[in-house]
Amino acid sequence: MLKVNDIHTFYGQIEALKGISLEVQEGEIVTLIGANGAGKSTTLKTISGALAPKHGSIEFEGGIISGMPIHKVTQKGVIQVPEGRRIFARMTVTENLEMGAFLRSDKDGIKDDMDRVFEMFPRLRERAGQKGGTLSGGEQQMLAMARGIMARPKLLMLDEPSMGLAPVIVELIFETIVELNKSGSTILLVEQNAAMALAIADRGYVLETGTIKLTGPGKDLLQNEEVRKAYLGET
Amino acid sequence: MGGSKMDIRTSVSTTKMSRTKMALLALAGLAVVFVPVVFQGMGQIFMVRIMAVIGLYVMLALGLNIVVGYAGLLDLGYIAFYAMGAYVGILSAEVISHVWPALAPFSYFISLPIAALAAAATGIALGTPVLRLRGDYLAIVTLGFGEIVRIVITNDAGGLTNGAAGLPRAGQMITSPFGLQWLIDNARFTGFGLDFAFSNNLYWYFIIVLLCCLTVFVVRRLDDSRLGRSWVAMREDEVAAASVGINITVAKLWAFSLGALWGGVAGVTFANFQQFVSPESFTFMESVFIVCIIVLGGMGSIPGAILGAIIIQGVPELIRGLANSGIVKLTAEQASLIGNYRFLVFGLLMVVMMANRPQGFLPSKRRAMELAPEDEKVLAEENQSLYDVEHQTETSDHDL
Numbered sequence: 001m002l003k004v005n006d007i008h009t010f011y012g013q014i015e016a017l018k019g020i021s022l023e024v025q026e027g028e029i030v031t032l033i034g035a036n037g038a039g040k041s042t043t044l045k046t047i048s049g050a051l052a053p054k055h056g057s058i059e060f061e062g063g064i065i066s067g068m069p070i071h072k073v074t075q076k077g078v079i080q081v082p083e084g085r086r087i088f089a090r091m092t093v094t095e096n097l098e099m100g101a102f103l104r105s106d107k108d109g110i111k112d113d114m115d116r117v118f119e120m121f122p123r124l125r126e127r128a129g130q131k132g133g134t135l136s137g138g139e140q141q142m143l144a145m146a147r148g149i150m151a152r153p154k155l156l157m158l159d160e161p162s163m164g165l166a167p168v169i170v171e172l173i174f175e176t177i178v179e180l181n182k183s184g185s186t187i188l189l190v191e192q193n194a195a196m197a198l199a200i201a202d203r204g205y206v207l208e209t210g211t212i213k214l215t216g217p218g219k220d221l222l223q224n225e226e227v228r229k230a231y232l233g234e235t
Numbered sequence: 236m237g238g239s240k241m242d243i244r245t246s247v248s249t250t251k252m253s254r255t256k257m258a259l260l261a262l263a264g265l266a267v268v269f270v271p272v273v274f275q276g277m278g279q280i281f282m283v284r285i286m287a288v289i290g291l292y293v294m295l296a297l298g299l300n301i302v303v304g305y306a307g308l309l310d311l312g313y314i315a316f317y318a319m320g321a322y323v324g325i326l327s328a329e330v331i332s333h334v335w336p337a338l339a340p341f342s343y344f345i346s347l348p349i350a351a352l353a354a355a356a357t358g359i360a361l362g363t364p365v366l367r368l369r370g371d372y373l374a375i376v377t378l379g380f381g382e383i384v385r386i387v388i389t390n391d392a393g394g395l396t397n398g399a400a401g402l403p404r405a406g407q408m409i410t411s412p413f414g415l416q417w418l419i420d421n422a423r424f425t426g427f428g429l430d431f432a433f434s435n436n437l438y439w440y441f442i443i444v445l446l447c448c449l450t451v452f453v454v455r456r457l458d459d460s461r462l463g464r465s466w467v468a469m470r471e472d473e474v475a476a477a478s479v480g481i482n483i484t485v486a487k488l489w490a491f492s493l494g495a496l497w498g499g500v501a502g503v504t505f506a507n508f509q510q511f512v513s514p515e516s517f518t519f520m521e522s523v524f525i526v527c528i529i530v531l532g533g534m535g536s537i538p539g540a541i542l543g544a545i546i547i548q549g550v551p552e553l554i555r556g557l558a559n560s561g562i563v564k565l566t567a568e569q570a571s572l573i574g575n576y577r578f579l580v581f582g583l584l585m586v587v588m589m590a591n592r593p594q595g596f597l598p599s600k601r602r603a604m605e606l607a608p609e610d611e612k613v614l615a616e617e618n619q620s621l622y623d624v625e626h627q628t629e630t631s632d633h634d635l
Contacts, residue, residue: 048478069484070477079478086475088468090601099468102461103480151479 001026001186002047002078002155007056007066009039009046016042018210019056024155024188029181031189031197031218033231034207040190041083043207044159047188048080049073060155075103077154081161083190085144089133093124096132096143100150110150117146120176138169145176149185156180157188162196174200194231198222206231271440276429281556283436285549287508290443291501292548296528296540297450298497303526304535304599305463306490307470309374311522312361312381316354316495318388318517320502324350325402325409325512326395332410340413343507347500354499355492357384362491366484369473381522389514401513402506409510412438439508446504450497451537458535462489467601524548527581531588533595542596551577 002024009017017039024030032040045051047058049070058066065073074080088096097117101110118125121142127135132143141161148156158177162170170193178200181187191197198204201218206227214221221227274282295317302310327349328342338345365376391398403409415438422433457463465486468476477483506512524547532543554573557565565573588595 050474050477069482070474071480071482074478074480082474082478086472086478088471088475090471091467099464099476099479102465102468147479 001061002188003059004043004047005057005059007043007046007053007058009042009051009053011042016210017046017053020207020210020212021056022205022212022215024186026186027181027184028202029177029187029189029200029218031191031201031204032207033191033194033197033204033221033227034213035231036192037209038207039210040207041159042210044080044157044188044190047073048078048157050080074151077152078157079148079151079153079155080157081144081148081159083159083163085140087132087135087140087143087147089131091132092129093132093135093143094128096147097124097150100147101152103151109152113150113152117149120149120179121146138165138172141165141169141173142176145173149180153185155186155188157190159190160192161189162191162193170196194227195222198227267444271437272431273429275434275437276427276431278430280434280436283434283440285552285556287436287440287443288552289544289549290440290447291505291508292525292528292544293447293541294443294450294497294501294504295525296532296544297447297454297537298494298501299525300494300529300535300537300540301454301457301497302490302494303529305458305466305470306487307466308487308490309370309526310377310491310494311374311519311526312377312379312384313494313498313525314517314519314522315361315381315384316357316498317502317505317521318384318512318514319354319357319495320350320499320504321506321512321516322388322396322402322502323353323499324503325506328409328507329403329407339410342410343412343503347503350503351496351499354502355496357499358492358495359488361495362488366487378519378522381517381519385514385517385519388517396514399514401511401515403511409507411435412507414438436508439504443504443508446500450500454537457493462486466490527585529595530585531595533598535599535601536595536597537599539595539597539599547581 002022004020004022006019006021007017008015008019020039020043022030022032022043032043034040042051046053046066049065049068049072052067056066057064060073060076060078063076065076065078068076070080088099091099094114097114098110101113104110118128123139124142124146127139132140135143145158145161148158161173161177165173174196177187177189181200189197189201198218198221204216204218204221205212206214206221214224214227216224222232271283271286274280274286295313298316299310299313302308302313324343324346328346331342331345332339361377361380365373368376388396389399396402397404415435418433418438419435422431424431465476465481468479468481469483469486473483476486505516509516528543528547529540530543531546532539532541551573555571
């Protein structure tokens with residue numbers, strides 16, 4: 001479905017990605033893990049169009065999407081739930097969700113999906129008329145994900161969904177990711193919380209200073225000694 | 236989470252007008268039509284002129300509102316589009332009158348769309364290089380743009396603008412528009428203590444009113460449109476807006492060009508109403524006044540723009556006009572002194588407004604949500620409980 005071929009992305013003179021290649025098959029959960037500055041978010045931003053790779057290409061469903069602006073990539077069905085949530089703080093929860101469906105015109109479908117995300121996150125239904133900025137961190141993360149779902153993504157990319165959240169909420173978020181995947185969404189997940197991410201992922205990629213160091217099924221990586229030492233805090 | 240949470244429900248979607256509101260609107264409509272007629276009948280022509288000028292500023296404020304209020308792009312050079320409309324309007328009308336003399340009485344109506352499109356094109360020309368700028372940087376560039384346009388006009392660009400002497404050139408005239416002479420000859424009556432005869436001023440006043448109505452209609456439609464929603468999203472967070480599929484470039488250019496378009500419409504009408512334009516009318520201060528109108532009235536709000544225009548443009552003109560007509564016993568010097576003090580008064584007014592009512596007199600519902608001070612308090616409260624949630628995970632007595 002998604003194929004990233006040897007991308008190199010620069011921040012000015014600094015080469016943040018030194019040739020990343022990865023693949024996401026339809027129906028999978030794929031996770032990118034790694035330390036701070038390894039290039040996880042940069043990879044996601046390059047796929048979503050926020051950054052353009054200097055070399056290499058990104059293919060989605062057989063078409064090249066590298067070099068496209070964000071909104072074009074979104075039109076293709078690759079939806080990013082950005083780092084730091086970036087919800088519309090002054091819009092109500094409902095309006096945020098409506099914005100998520102900005103590119104859609106099927107009113108009935110939008111309504112159905114709205115009900116669906118409210119079922120997924122009952123908390124958001126309670127807060128439907130409240131401004132996004134007044135939600136708690138966890139609720140905002142739910143809203144950001146729900147907004148992504150409203151776009152009917154073919155591929156949903158989540159950037160650090162657990163960042164800064166209480167463990168209880170992190171668990172809820174991860175449960176939702178699994179649920180979403182079961183109902184047919186393909187997911188590319190970037191996480192600091194390597195243990196939880198690998199536990200739910202079909203496959204994982206371990207990034208280190210802009211290159212892919214290891215790759216394999218999530219469960220295998222979880223058992224891998226190097227990974228355990230470097231990212232799961234074992235000695 | 237804390238128990239003292241306020242449930243802020245919002246109703247941004249348009250509600251049906253109540254009966255009282257409809258009645259008020261009808262009353263205002265009648266006043267807009269008949270008050271100038273009465274003034275004209277009383278021979279108080281300056282009042283008609285003031286009302287026309289207010290109308291022009293309503294149009295300008297509504298146009299700038301698209302850029303500042305809806306799209307959130309602070310434009311301090313808006314008057315450049317007004318100037319563009321005025322000069323392109325007069326010049327194109329001149330060309331039309333020369334090439335097809337038969338069309339001369341219609342030259343305003345033909346030059347109106349030309350001037351509007353020219354202004355819109357200027358808007359895109361300004362918008363393209365400043366796409367990446369926001370906030371103060373954008374304000375500075377637009378300010379510079381406004382000055383450049385004025386200076387270019389003052390320097391008789393291409394031999395077209397006649398420099399500081401203005402247009403039309405000496406010995407030339409703007410052709411009297413279609414129907415005006417007929418109205419002057421036929422639309423007259425005496426009675427009720429009035430001696431009414433139709434005039435040039437009244438003609439342009441009604442054209443301006445019609446254009447204002449058109450502007451209000453278009454702006455309202457814009458507000459409810461997809462484009463309007465994408466502006467709201469863009470104003471909040473450009474990255475998030477792009478990630479839901481909004482083309483930021485296109486949305487910004489639409490804002491600049493649509494805003495500029497109304498500036499152009501107002502400009503060409505102003506030129507015809509005044510029968511004369513010179514660069515003096517397009518100073519930086521004028522841009523500031525239009526921004527003041529919006530801020531004072533309430534950003535993104537149509538009634539706010541109208542009220543703001545009445546306060547900022549109407550009141551000083553009224554004082555000056557009353558003095559000139561001898562209704563108020565002031566010498567000309569005193570009257571112009573009052574006119575000059577308006578900068579001081581408005582400055583003070585703006586400071587007081589920003590401190591006490593930053594959302595303006597008649598804010599749009601959404602903007603009120605964004606700026607109302609009590610909201611900040613709620614926000615602070617909510618942030619506090621968010622902090623609690625994230626830092627007291629051990630006790631886990633929070634409900635999330």
